[in-house]
Amino acid sequence: MTTSTPTVCIVGAGPAGLTCARVLQRHGLAVTVYDADDAVDSRDPGGTLDLHADSGQIALADAGLTDAFAAAARPEGQAKTRRDHHGAVLAEFTPAPGDEAAPEIDRGRLRRLLDDHLRPGTVRWGHRLVRITPLGRGAHRLEFADGTAVDADLVVGADGAWSTVRPLVSDAVPQHLGVCFLDARFDDVDTRHPDLAALVGAGHLFANDNDGRAMILQRNGNGVVRGYLAFRAAPDWQVAAGLDLADPEGVRAHLVKEFGHWSAQLRSLVTRNDGDFVPRSFRALPAPLTWEHVPGVTLIGDAAHLMAPFGGHGANLAMLDGAELALALVAAVADPGTAAGLDRAVSGYEADMFARSGPLATSSNEALRQFFATTTPDAPNLPPDHAQEHRNYLARAAAYREERARRAAGAA
Numbered sequence: 025m026t027t028s029t030p031t032v033c034i035v036g037a038g039p040a041g042l043t044c045a046r047v048l049q050r051h052g053l054a055v056t057v058y059d060a061d062d063a064v065d066s067r068d069p070g071g072t073l074d075l076h077a078d079s080g081q082i083a084l085a086d087a088g089l090t091d092a093f094a095a096a097a098r099p100e101g102q103a104k105t106r107r108d109h110h111g112a113v114l115a116e117f118t119p120a121p122g123d124e125a126a127p128e129i130d131r132g133r134l135r136r137l138l139d140d141h142l143r144p145g146t147v148r149w150g151h152r153l154v155r156i157t158p159l160g161r162g163a164h165r166l167e168f169a170d171g172t173a174v175d176a177d178l179v180v181g182a183d184g185a186w187s188t189v190r191p192l193v194s195d196a197v198p199q200h201l202g203v204c205f206l207d208a209r210f211d212d213v214d215t216r217h218p219d220l221a222a223l224v225g226a227g228h229l230f231a232n233d234n235d236g237r238a239m240i241l242q243r244n245g246n247g248v249v250r251g252y253l254a255f256r257a258a259p260d261w262q263v264a265a266g267l268d269l270a271d272p273e274g275v276r277a278h279l280v281k282e283f284g285h286w287s288a289q290l291r292s293l294v295t296r297n298d299g300d301f302v303p304r305s306f307r308a309l310p311a312p313l314t315w316e317h318v319p320g321v322t323l324i325g326d327a328a329h330l331m332a333p334f335g336g337h338g339a340n341l342a343m344l345d346g347a348e349l350a351l352a353l354v355a356a357v358a359d360p361g362t363a364a365g366l367d368r369a370v371s372g373y374e375a376d377m378f379a380r381s382g383p384l385a386t387s388s389n390e391a392l393r394q395f396f397a398t399t400t401p402d403a404p405n406l407p408p409d410h411a412q413e414h415r416n417y418l419a420r421a422a423a424y425r426e427e428r429a430r431r432a433a434g435a436a
């Protein structure tokens with residue numbers, strides 16, 4: 025990295041990359057984001073996300089988007105019900121009025137919200153990075169599938185689980201966690217699937233059996249419920265089962281057997297989704313993952329610490345990484361010293377990010393294993409205490425802000 029006004033290129037316009045770009049622009053730094061997608065809404069971005077007070081919401085505040093988020097978020101979506109596979113309620117959580125510890129927002133809505141607050145043209149859609157080559161002194165050349173190329177002083181890999189940037193800093197690759205699921209969508213639930221709407225309520229329904237199967241259903245905006253029908257299996261389970269996933273009736277027949285011992289009401293959910301079943305699986309990078317700083321390149325979000333989504337930390341940490349990296353760069357550029365100043369800022373961000381994400385990645389991966397473990401009445405898989413979890417988010421948010429203020433006072 026050679027200049028005090030560096031050319032910053034972010035690869036990936038997910039929550040991490042867009043938040044980073046927004047905070048940089050807010051502080052007057054130029055940045056370009058490259059994404060493989062053709063447009064902000066060219067693919068189904070997946071289900072809903074809860075943005076935690078101690079991470080995602082801090083990043084939104086850094087981005088100046090707290091009010092915009094509040095206008096788009098669903099605090100009532102924090103509700104959660106846990107049932108066993110017979111349908112019996114094990115635990116229920118209804119957020120108190122004014123509980124803003126972790127409101128929900130649809131991913132597509134969040135992506136658009138962040139993109140709408142960038143200068144026009146900041147994101148170059150339709151740019152799939154295919155090669156990245158070190159040029160010396162921290163500079164890199166990025167080559168895209170459309171044949172174009174660009175040189176950068178700092179490359180920020182925000183390109184998710186299968187990052188093309190990651191191999192520059194680490195040879196770690198995502199590992200399959202032994203659980204696969206089919207993503208099933210239900211449309212217009214209040215009129216077309218009223219029993220499902222009542223089961224899921226305003227938020228989430230978690231149901232599991234004692235043998236590693238689960239249904240996780242979540243209310244999204246616009247009358248949509250998304251469901252994850254999950255079971256322990258190898259990544260190519262459908263090949264072994266002789267299934268064609270494009271044949272929904274064949275898949276349904278398989279699922280009816282897989283969930284055969286579940287209550288009739290819950291089992292009926294596998295047979296009447298709208299649209300296709302989308303196969304997915306849970307994967308994670310080895311945790312905790314760290315690397316020696318490499319000049320001119322870093323990672324944020326899933327590219328740095330892909331983890332199981334049990335804890336709901338992934339997008340939250342991704343956004344906080346983006347904001348923290350941007351603020352570190354802004355501080356370094358505002359205090360132009362030696363050329364090494366920017367690299368020091370990036371390696372400082374990395375040290376903090378490793379400390380922040382490592383324990384959460386480890387505990388999230390363990391939470392997934394426990395949720396899908398074989399259990400007995402003597403060792404039940406107990407639901408978490410969501411009210412306490414929300415108090416924890418708020419307490420940690422206050423501590424995080426205090427620590428930042430203390431550091432800022434120390435630096436002044």
Ligand SMILES: Cc1cc2nc3c(=O)[nH]c(=O)nc-3n(C[C@H](O)[C@H](O)[C@H](O)COP(=O)(O)OP(=O)(O)OC[C@H]3O[C@@H](n4cnc5c(N)ncnc54)[C@H](O)[C@@H]3O)c2cc1C
Pocket residue numbers: 035036037038039040041058059060061072073074151152153154182183184185186187188324325326327333335336337338339340341342
């Ligand atoms: C089933 C499931 C449920 C989840 N639930 C939650 C939850 O409730 N709460 C939560 O916080 N997290 C959750 N997560 C995790 C969350 O989705 C991720 O942690 C988050 O999306 C990471 O954001 P990111 O910006 O790092 O990466 P991504 O969102 O993956 O974005 C990466 C971007 O990079 C682009 N890209 C990739 N490769 C290239 C390339 N070669 N060239 C150019 N562009 C490229 C992609 O198009 C994409 O736009 C869940 C994940 C799953 C799988």
